[in-house]
Amino acid sequence: MSPEKWAGTLLLLLIISFSGVSGGFVGVNIGMDLSSSPSAEDIAALLRSEGVTHVRLFDADRKLLAALAGTGIQVTVGIPNTELLRIGQSPSAAAAWVNLNVAAQLPDTNITAIAVGSEVLTSLPNAALILVPALTNIHAALVASALDSQIKVSSPQAMDIVVQFFPPSTASFNRSILPVLSLLLNFLEKTEAPFMLNAYPYYAYSDAKGIYPLEFALFRDLPPAQRIVDPNSDLPYDNLLDAMIDAVYHSMEALNHTHTPIILTESGWPHGGDSSELDATPGNAIIYNTNLINHVRGGGGTPGRPESEVSVFVYEMFDEDLRPGPMSEKSLGVIYPNLTAIYPLQLGSGGALAANPSSALGVSGLYCVATPGADALALKTGLDWACGPGLANCTALQEGQPCYNPNTLENHASYAYNDYYQRSSSSGGTCNFNGTATTTSIDPSYGTCVFTGSSKSSGGGGSSGGGVLGPTTSPGGLSNGSPPRIRVSRSAFLVTFFLALFHHCY
């Protein structure tokens, strides 16, 4: 394909991503277990300026609810586990809760959902029997106030409710919680509410100790030989999150519930962790969350439920340093308490919260290079695209420049692919080039030829001021609106090489 055609393809991708396709929504969790909190008014002002459309609060925080009034932001309010017993046992306690925290806030604060409890079935099994009564009492109180059609009631569950999630087509719920889950699913179906799921590919990936490639967890393209296929359904999976969601869909189907949609009440990736949590890095966090948001906004569902859009509340706004648990659980935030960005992320329509873009360059320590032995014509096409429409800086490849020699297609493509990738990965650019590219953690620099993103270089791409809110300056030139993921090819090479591993490891 000529560079002109590539440009045409790129334009088409841009048009598609800026016009008709509307995916699920992206919201953000706001937990307030932090030692220094910004004011509710400042939080609301930030959400507004960033164009955030949905938030989830963990309790009926009076100040935040008041600050969100008049913003139009749709709010999911939580009922903490500590209040479950009271509300599950007493319809009048449930009615009082609804009156005080919901009815009295409407219509100024646009409450559209109530999340009853948090991961009750796995973290608080003793309270399981009170869960559905609590949901029922809250729903009855909404019916009494004629609010049930505009406010959905559900209960977020952890991924641990599924015993073994891969392959998704054989996943099932843990038997010990089946009775309560059946009641929960009946309630959700009857009230047409979604199933709320918290799913963290970071923890699934870490717990699996090397079974999954990191790229699978980060929504990055896998080399063709590593494509992952469910052996029973033959469905190809290109990311771990979709597999996790389909595992829950499949488990629900086993209980004859085929119509209840899943909404992700939590997903995210820690930007820091304990010394044993090596993959909890800012680089991986920005890549995961950026690709997560693009995946959701891109529309479409999972391989198993392509027609069911997925929506997500990114976890979470602030690092909650007062939470118990490993360092990673205190490091899932995207914004500092002083309301500057920890790393750039486009949570709403208002432009990304920009941190210093150079901090996003190469932070993951991954380089994108030509696959050895790749087809020469395909390399030439990819090289022309990267240096043309891809806006890679190919100056160093000119005759007389440091990376000209060895004068081979593979070397030149590697340099150009990597320069493109370092500039665009934070806005969704991928390392694929029609299957001729692959990522590596080995710095490909040699002699005076320094690859972009290398620690041997002084910086690499563009960088501008830091620590302030405002639109990102995407070095790839694809800044406005939601950045498209540029995928050159989706041709699937359905190799099931590591499925055998699953049978050994689980």
Ligand SMILES: *[C@@H]1O[C@H](CO)[C@@H](O)[C@H](O)[C@H]1NC(C)=O
């Ligand atoms: C609240 O959100 C609902 C659901 O999208 C929307 O239809 C309604 O107009 C919103 N109300 C206000 C007051 O913004």
Ligand SMILES: *[C@@H]1O[C@H](CO)[C@@H](O)[C@H](O)[C@H]1NC(C)=O
């Ligand atoms: C199922 O849940 C029970 C109770 O929470 C737990 O003890 C058990 O380990 C779980 N089983 C599996 C296979 O995860």
Ligand SMILES: *[C@@H]1O[C@H](CO)[C@@H](O)[C@H](O)[C@H]1NC(C)=O
């Ligand atoms: C699901 O439906 C099938 C067919 O109607 C029935 O045989 C099966 O027992 C049902 N399973 C459950 C868990 O209700």
Ligand SMILES: *[C@@H]1O[C@H](CO)[C@@H](O)[C@H](O)[C@H]1NC(C)=O
């Ligand atoms: C905000 O807080 C972070 C972390 O404490 C700090 O690194 C940064 O410099 C602060 N930014 C401003 C503008 O105060």
Ligand SMILES: *[C@@H]1O[C@H](CO)[C@@H](O)[C@H](O)[C@H]1NC(C)=O
């Ligand atoms: C392109 O790279 C060369 C070095 O190879 C550098 O001198 C030049 O400033 C870069 N141009 C831009 C626009 O970044």
Ligand SMILES: *[C@@H]1O[C@H](CO)[C@@H](O)[C@H](O)[C@H]1NC(C)=O
């Ligand atoms: C990708 O490569 C295949 C064969 O290697 C070729 O048939 C196809 O046209 C290429 N696609 C693009 C977009 O260049």
